[in-house]
Amino acid sequence: MRDHVEAPPELSEHLQIVRAAITNRSGFFLRAETMHENMAYLMSVGSMRGHHYAQRSHGEMFVDMLTGRFMDLGLWILDEPESALSFTASLTLLQLIRERQRKGLQTVMATHSPILARATEAKIVEVGDWGLRESRWEDLDMVDHWRRFLHDPQRYLRYLGG
Numbered sequence: 001m002r003d004h005v006e007a008p009p010e011l012s013e014h015l016q017i018v019r020a021a022i023t024n025r026s027g028f029f030l031r032a033e034t035m036h037e038n039m040a041y042l043m044s045v046g047s048m049r050g051h052h053y054a055q056r057s058h059g060e061m062f063v064d065m066l067t068g069r070f071m072d073l074g075l076w077i078l079d080e081p082e083s084a085l086s087f088t089a090s091l092t093l094l095q096l097i098r099e100r101q102r103k104g105l106q107t108v109m110a111t112h113s114p115i116l117a118r119a120t121e122a123k124i125v126e127v128g129d130w131g132l133r134e135s136r137w138e139d140l141d142m143v144d145h146w147r148r149f150l151h152d153p154q155r156y157l158r159y160l161g162g
Contacts (some may be wrong), residue, residue, distance in 0.1 A: 044119055059084045059085045067096065073105070076097075078111075097119050101120065112142055117137055128141075
């Protein structure tokens with residue numbers, strides 16, 4: 001149980017969950033803190049799964065959890081999953097989302113990762129000073145910044161002190 005209280009997310013006012021006959025009626029909200037709390041709880045009760053997770057990297061544990069019993073849940077809400085994921089693991093997550101999409105299952109994801117934002121047929125809603133707006137992947141600021149950084153890192157690094 002987390003000991004801090006968060007304000008209700010503003011995005012919730014703009015989301016509508018539509019349940020269809022083909023979807024599983026369950027879902028989950030996974031944050032890094034929640035995942036680690038789950039692992040700590042499993043270890044405290046002597047669960048072998050908790051000890052298995054403890055031997056894995058953050059990203060490996062995250063992917064293991066998603067590909068296990070959570071894969072067929074009707075709704076995934078992922079809050080910046082890239083914090084746990086390597087480049088390869090990000091591609092694995094994209095594949096999992098694609099498999100779920102083929103089954104008619106939904107994923108809602110907040111991300112700063114141009115890799116994850118590239119999910120096939122994703123409806124991209126960009127958040128900024130302007131509020132919320134639907135965007136194309138190619139037009140996202142983060143995609144432009146990553147593209148420019150990878151092309152010429154010194155363009156950004158020269159502004160760092162030291």
